[in-house]
Amino acid sequence: MGTGEVMVKLEHPGRSPVRVCSLSPDTSFLLSGASNGTVAVWDFHCKKLRKSGVITEATVMACCFAPSGQMFVTGCTSGDIQVWDLDLKQLHAKKDAHDLGVTCCQFAPQYDVDGSSLQFRLASCGQDNQLKIWIVSQHVTTGCEMQLLHTLTGQSAPVLCCAFSSDGEMLVSGSVDKTVTLYNVSNGVLLHTLKQHESFVTACAFSPTLPWMATGSMDKTVSVWRIGDKDHSQAESSRKPQCLGTGNGLSGYSSRPVSDWTEVDVSAWLTEEGLEQLVTSFTANNIDGPELLRQTKDTLVSELGIDSVGLRSKVLRKVEALNAGLVGADAPDEFLCPITREVMKDPVMASDGYSYEREAIMTWISNKNRTSPMTNLPLPSTVITPNRSLKAAIARWTVNQ
Template sequence: MVTLIHTLADHGDDVNCCAFSSSLLATCSLDKTIRLYSLNDFNELPYSPLKVHTYAVHCCCFSPSGHILASCSTDGTTVLWNTQTGHILAVLNQPNGSPVRICKFSPDSMYLVSGAADGSVVSWNMQTYKLFRCGSVKDGSLVACAFCPNGSHFVTGSSCGDLTVWDDKMRCLHSEKAHDLGITCCDFSSQPISDDDYGPQFFRMASCGQDCQIKLWVTTLSDLSGFELKYKCTLSGHSAPVLSCAFSYDGQILVSGSVDKSVIVYEPNTGSILHTLTQHTRYVTTCAFAPNILLLATGSMDKTVNIWQFELKAHCQVSQADKPEHEPKQFIETWSEEEVSSWLCAQGLEDLVSIFKMNNIDGKELLNLTKESLTDDLKIESLGLRSKVLRKIEELKVKVKSLSSGIPDEFLCPITRELMKEPVIASGPAQQLKSYSSLNAEF
């Protein structure tokens, strides 16, 4: 289930782009401004709106840390902002002054890529704020860009419909026609494909265009096979050009926005449509997911940004559909944040998933949680919830201990988890009761 929880209506013209950090939402518009909001209450920050561009702002994006915001404009500049103060850090001038349509940070925050209407693509060094490398596509304006999550390459899309793949040295690896009438957006899933057909170095990518279609691709870059871009399937849920697409942080959901005024929510593994959202009254120009919680923002030519919340319980069921087993791994400290989230859902603690995600709780951090950290750091106010979390963690430790020992569970004391000595089984009318005595220290 998807619920509209807030609408922002502060821009005076079309909303062109929206982007999340872990604590902020940024939006930009044809009205030449960028606005920032707190995710705690969706109140606009004191220093917002940001006003320096002299023409429409086409795109905005946060650095992975969230400390820097980039915005680019028809005025031919990409501006870097300090998200703590709203102060300008640098103004990057596109070569030849061409209107800048797109900007994206690399996953390691070392570089920012900007693409312009003349087909130029520039990589900027984020330590010096100087031009690092530049290139260009043969035809059309650059209107889309996305980095592979492992940082090995990035993809640009042009108004002529070409997808072009570049490595981190700005060398062109591949180019092909993807959408007949022009590309509008592309995005990578942050989660590698790890099924039987593909190894962990393969990533899913989505592209959309003026042909009313969304296409799914699989990309990889390796020393042995070089670069590969494989077309997988087409999603045709929209009846008009598709202007934006985005994956959720866990790769389990794909959304798209269209000229038909709708937002469609897909399950990318099957291509099935989960929801169709029709609250916007004009073209949906942009959509973006938060980096660690199931929060979606959609922007439109109706001058508004809608904020949507996905029901965590339903999402947990979807994300675990391919993972029916919830038996713990013996090495909990190696669990990823996503594995911790799956474990929470399996324990009936799905309401805590967003809190754990926001605080980057992986397996190692899970084992170190205490009553104090749950109260003071994670701000879990409910005494019952805190007690349940701690109890479930202790049960998890005990179960893993028994698994690692190789001793069948029925041979262990259900209370102390020590090996039982001379267990006695008594039969009763309702059930069998086990009496036991634990091993002494000399065993």
């Protein structure tokens, strides 16, 4: 953590794409789940594989360790939630816990001891627009059981993420409907619905020490929220969280539109993108933000003297990405490819009824992903058809920008 140096590279068995991973509470073990239905348990300290195996025919989309660190749960696109010990022995299975698939699972930090059993609270969310709270009981004699405590329906689209507060009293979730919801865990009451984000909310977390919460979205922003003080009454502590700020995760110059960048900002951008050898040339030619966006292959050669084909191509790709970001920031959500989150140039409709950028969905399918990127359900067919009406609408919108 001090230097950012890569310590080790772990390859999931079978080299299947890893969809989710989780550390045990004491960081002794690392868990990874993959697209081919396998999980791997690693000894985190010695960086060695401890155990791996196939646990489902579906894609593993969620996993997390219990606070005890002696068992973990997994959720998959079939909708099942399974409980395992560290040797991949199944302790319990809840079939069809979420219709259409599980997207996230999280344990509350605390647990209760009741005689010879441990009781944990588990949150799960899924494509069925629901967030559920379970009681997972681990008995010495009778084994493991799961009991549904609350079904929370405060969001109108698939729920993508969830997290417990450090005291286990609140639960936050993010959804495709762009909202963040905050619940009281004990009674399942919806405390607040927050509408700060402009696209899918894909990540959420509570600070372990401060009364803060963070939410991340496909709109490329992270919002930080302050929650009511714990020491106040219940009514006071459940007051609407205050947004402390929203940023796009980029530092300094990057928090402003490219059209507002100065020559110094462009130099900083070149350095951050690994193009520091071009700083002198760009500075000598007074390239600011607007000039950067107007660069072409010809101007890079004739005006800036960049003769290397590879270097020119790298600059142009990065400038094109900046331009795409400018367009995509204000584009209607239906014009953005669900995979790339960029304005589509060649939209096609897949058999799941959603439209995607042709290259993106073809790459998705060619990588043997036979499920929909939007629903996680099996694709009835891999046939794609041009969406000409959407392409025309995007063209009209682009001309008016």
